[in-house]
Amino acid sequence: MHVPDGFIDAPVSAVTGVVAAGAVAVSLRGARRELDERTAPLAGLVAAFIFAVQMLNFPVAAGTSGHLLGGALAAILVGPYTGVLCVTVVLLMQGILFADGGLTALGVNVLDMGVVTVVVAYALFRGLLKVLPGTRRSVTVASFVSALVSVPAAAAAFTLLYWIGGTTDIPIGKVFTAMVGVHVLIGIGEALITALTVGAVIAVRPDLVHGARGLTTALKLRVDGELVDAPAAPAPVPAPAARSHRGLWATGLVTALVLAGFVSYYASSHPDGLEKVAADQGIDKKTEEHAAKDSPLADYGVKNVSDARVSGGLAGVIGVGATVAVGSGVFYVIRRRRAQDTPEAPAHDRETV
Structure with a gap:
């Protein structure tokens, strides 16, 4: 659903760019609360x-x-x-x-593929978790449904932007019907990819899945006929946890490189939903x-x-490498800013050796 230049006129593109920039600025501040030493490397990998x-x-x-939009998954x-x-x-x-x-x-694409998909998917995801049992399976189910809905929501958002600032005079009803119709089908693929990926990460490291936090109900013991909280489990040993974290990151990176460098050659060559609707309408x-x-x-493709x-495989590998490098750099800086903004505990509150 990548919108090219010329679909939306300059004034609406400019306003959308300002709105998207504002959303990114808010996200930069909000990400400080979400990222820690465990999840910051995962964000670049995502x-x-x-x-x-x-x-x-x-x-x-x-x-x-x-193709995947990725807002729900991220x-x-x-x-x-x-x-x-x-x-x-x-x-x-x-x-x-x-x-x-x-x-x-770019502002149109960030707002449509980034902000709209994330807001719609995460709001629906959280709503579903409130009514579903607090289990890992519920997280996977909620992931599927929220990802499915996020894609036609993005298609509807594009239609709204096109209605306001489209550069051709096309009946908006036809655009809406065509866009939402085909993107409901694309949403099924998005939902499957999202649910499978979330389920795979939960099976290995549920503590790293933001949407799965706080699902485990505290263990209760019956003492003299009354239910009381069970003693807290011992803290995990740091070294194995670190090894597991590195293993997950390495596995994810290798998977991304294989998908982009090899599997992408066998991807469908047909135009995507937006390209098809744009040509037809x-x-x-x-x-x-x-x-x-x-x-x-x-x-x-790599020139020459x-x-x-x-050519396609090399381009995919370069793209994955560039994205993980830039993404990891951005999230490392955000993580450092969080550490700098967190006040150090007073000396009398710190443990002494």
Whole structure:
């Protein structure tokens, strides 16, 4: 659903850019509360994983494909504020390096694919957890439903922006019907990917899943006929936990590299939902050339590499590497800012050796 330059007029693109920048600024502050020494490295990995999976277009209808948006997945794994930042990093890498998604439309894409998907998905996710049993399975189910709904919600948001500032005169009802209809199908793929990924991480490290925190009910013991809280379990040994954290990060990175560097070659070549609707409805009549069209990595291929498999694979690996590097750098800085903003405990409150 990457909106290219020329779909939305300049005034609306500018206003949307300001709104998106404000949302990112709020997210930068909010992410300080979500990120810690365990989750900050995971956030960079989540951004890289979303980049990789977005290269895997899957068929959804005759001549149409779809791909992961990632807002729901990021919000559930690392929190809504950090989730907005993850998707924003991905969109920046795609727009600057790969000429995917217009640069003047960057605000539109951040607002639509980042903010709208995260807000809708996480609000629905939290609402579902309030009525479902407090179990890991409920987290997976809520992940599926919230991801499914987030995609047509983003399609509806694009339609609203197009109604306000579209550059072609197309009946908005037709655009809405076509956009939401095809993106409901894409949402099923989004839901499956999100639920499988969240379920896999929960099975290994549930403590790292933001959306799964606080689900475990405290253990009760019956003493003299009354229920009392059981003694707290001993703290885990730091060394094995650290090894497990590094193992999860390494596994996730290798998975992203394999998906982008190898599996992406077999992705569907059909246009995605927005491209198909734009061609069918005439939205793309005033599409502008991308400012980065001459980039060495434009269209997810390495310039001057003739073999399509090698070219696409190298571009995917470079993209994953760049995204994890930039994302990890951003989240490391945010984590450091949180540490600097946290006042040091008074000397009399600290333990003495």
